Amino acid sequence: MKVMDKETKFAHLGKPGSVFSMGFARRLDLIESRIDLHNKVFLDMGCGEGVWLREFAKLSTPGNVYGSEYDNEQVLSIHKRLSQASEEERKSDKFLQIPLNNIRNCPGESLDFKDDFFDIVFHNEVLEHVQDDVETLRECFRVLDKDGYMVFFTPNRGWPFETHGMFLKGKYYWGNIPFLPWMPNFIYKKFAPHVRNYSNGDIKRLIKQSGGEIVYHSHVFSGFDGLVNRFGFFGRLVQGFFHAIEKTPLNFFGISHFVIAKKV
DSSP: OEEEETTOHHHHHOOOOSSOOHHHHHHHHHHHTTSOOTTOOEEEETOTTSHHHHHHHHHSOGGGEEEEESOHHHHHHHHHHHHHOOHHHHHHOGGGGSOGGGEEEOOGGGOSSOTTOEEEEEEESOGGGSSOHHHHHHHHHHHEEEEEEEEEEEEBTTSSEETTOEEETTEEEESOEETGGGSOHHHHHHHOTTOOOBOHHHHHHHHHHTTEEEEEEEEEOOOOHHHHHHHTHHHHHHHHHHHHGGGSGGGGGOSEEEEEEEEO
16 A cells, blocks of 8 residues: 555546556456447547547547547647657557547536437446536436447445545555445545445436436456466466356445446
8 A cells, every 4th residue: 555645646536547458358348248339439438548449449430439538638648649640650550540639628527529429438437536426427328329328337335445545644545445435425435535436226326317227237346457467377266256256146246337328
């Protein structure tokens, strides 16, 4: 666990993934097992450094891939990468062919896109960080086509560790905090005012209040990438065990909700 300044930026905005890990690849496989993603118009809401944008560009044409991001520094960084890429780089990487105007600086509560535009609205571990989660989901449904799907992952209260750290005595403690998600909400928010986690009931309420209906809802465990990289065969045994019990009622304890929804 690292002790950091309470103003540490990612403590408040979330820490975006910088590589498309095995865990991310598995999440993409889980989505593709449920819905067709090929040749769709995508929005990655809270796109961070753009690792999911690259994968969506492989599944569609780059002009059909869009991203929104609250942190303007991330948007400027993606714009710089897109604008400075050489022709050779663009030929080998469809991500670099995404038009600059497709990546926009806007909060989830006010998406800078027109109504009924996207086939897929996706967000990965973003909802827990926004100011207003109901309004954010309403915006996601607003920009979603009537035949489209909103797909997201967000922290599950059944998982016994708070993965976003905590605040204590003016410091930010970055690491996994055991049992904090299981505490009553008034205790949880005292230590974790910067983030949320959700029960099954919370997810149902949010989708209903925001104008949608759930098509599929389950829980997933971690990809355990670090454990596999560090311990090899033993790490893969642990990974395989937890991924196997996703198909049992014990998925209740998964690290994240996996939700597919349509708008009413």
